[in-house]
Amino acid sequence: MAKIKIGIMGAGYIAGVHAGVLARDERTQLTAVYDVDEHAAESLAGTYNCTAVATTLELLERSDAVYITTPNTQHVSLAIASIETGKHVFCEKPLATNVADAERVFKEATDARGVFQVGHNRRFAPVYATLKRMLAESHPPHSAHVKMNRGELLKPEWTGDPSVTGGFLYETPIHMLDMMRFLFGEVELLHAAGSTHEYKEVDDFSVLMKFTSGMHATLATAADASWLFPFESVEVYSHHATFVTREMESLTYSTNLEGNFAVETMQQLPREEKWGYVQEDRAFVDAIVNGTETPVTAFDGLMSVEIANAVYESVRSQTPVTIPRHT
Numbered sequence: 001m002a003k004i005k006i007g008i009m010g011a012g013y014i015a016g017v018h019a020g021v022l023a024r025d026e027r028t029q030l031t032a033v034y035d036v037d038e039h040a041a042e043s044l045a046g047t048y049n050c051t052a053v054a055t056t057l058e059l060l061e062r063s064d065a066v067y068i069t070t071p072n073t074q075h076v077s078l079a080i081a082s083i084e085t086g087k088h089v090f091c092e093k094p095l096a097t098n099v100a101d102a103e104r105v106f107k108e109a110t111d112a113r114g115v116f117q118v119g120h121n122r123r124f125a126p127v128y129a130t131l132k133r134m135l136a137e138s139h140p141p142h143s144a145h146v147k148m149n150r151g152e153l154l155k156p157e158w159t160g161d162p163s164v165t166g167g168f169l170y171e172t173p174i175h176m177l178d179m180m181r182f183l184f185g186e187v188e189l190l191h192a193a194g195s196t197h198e199y200k201e202v203d204d205f206s207v208l209m210k211f212t213s214g215m216h217a218t219l220a221t222a223a224d225a226s227w228l229f230p231f232e233s234v235e236v237y238s239h240h241a242t243f244v245t246r247e248m249e250s251l252t253y254s255t256n257l258e259g260n261f262a263v264e265t266m267q268q269l270p271r272e273e274k275w276g277y278v279q280e281d282r283a284f285v286d287a288i289v290n291g292t293e294t295p296v297t298a299f300d301g302l303m304s305v306e307i308a309n310a311v312y313e314s315v316r317s318q319t320p321v322t323i324p325r326h327t
Contacts, residue, residue: 019044022281033052065090065288096301123280129276147219174304176234181303190310193205204222
């Protein structure tokens with residue numbers, strides 16, 4: 001079988017992560033890199049022996065599949081252009097930075113010839129995959145508390161610029177909005193409070209969520225909380241059982257009345273595998289090769305944007321917000 005030719009739009013950090021993973025997959029060939037910063041494109045292309053191109057059109061002409069790893073607010077136009085030219089598309093999170101655009105991409109992806117995957121890598125991280133399996137097999141959850149602190153929005157500077165990120169929730173916290181839906185099902189209703197401390201936007205949120213399953217959960221996320229470990233954690237409560245993740249490093253759980261606990265550690269894994277990048281890229285290539293649906297679809301991307309939008313709306317209105325249903 002001929003190798004899948006892959007082009008990468010955007011040559012920042014995450015592009016390098018994906019390029020490194022794809023370069024080790026015998027089914028793929030990196031062919032082109034585009035970035036508005038020509039030096040960044042040339043550097044990444046040189047590392048993986050492919051071509052730095054001057055336009056996205058040239059990249060599309062050289063590729064069977066594309067990775068969109070640009071800043072958040074550029075995802076929509078590039079995703080639609082890639083879909084319309086018949087390419088397979090891997091779009092880094094978020095799918096979009098508003099609901100209307102997310103719905104546009106979802107519709108285009110649904111009608112597309114190629115496969116479409118959204119880069120919610122944490123679904124593939126062993127710590128979360130293990131947690132989901134344990135909850136599904138024997139410990140249905142009834143409540144949870146989730147924390148995601150960005151730590152700071154100073155490095156690089158664009159992470160604190162809403163014109164680039166679309167807003168704080170669309171940067172790192174959207175991972176946990178997707179993760180909560182992945183673990184607990186569809187969100188029915190949420191009520192959020194927010195405040196501003198350091199940046200030009202609301203940068204600190206407390207959210208109470210109700211799920212269609214009947215369970216409820218809280219999310220706390222702050223942009224200026226420092227990088228105290230763990231800056232990301234999920235604490236799930238089941239009947240006589242508690243599960244606690246510490247970033248992508250470990251899962252601690254107690255499933256007895258005595259308080260005894262066990263720990264599953266992922267610390268020994270390479271970072272790209274521990275964080276799920278290897279697994280999500282493999283799943284994307286698998287879907288292309290097998291002609292199957294990707295495990296993180298445009299619908300999943302749309303729903304994470306719906307939840308983020310509802311959090312912002314609840315903060316503005318100071319009222320609960322219902323999450324729209326999509327069919």
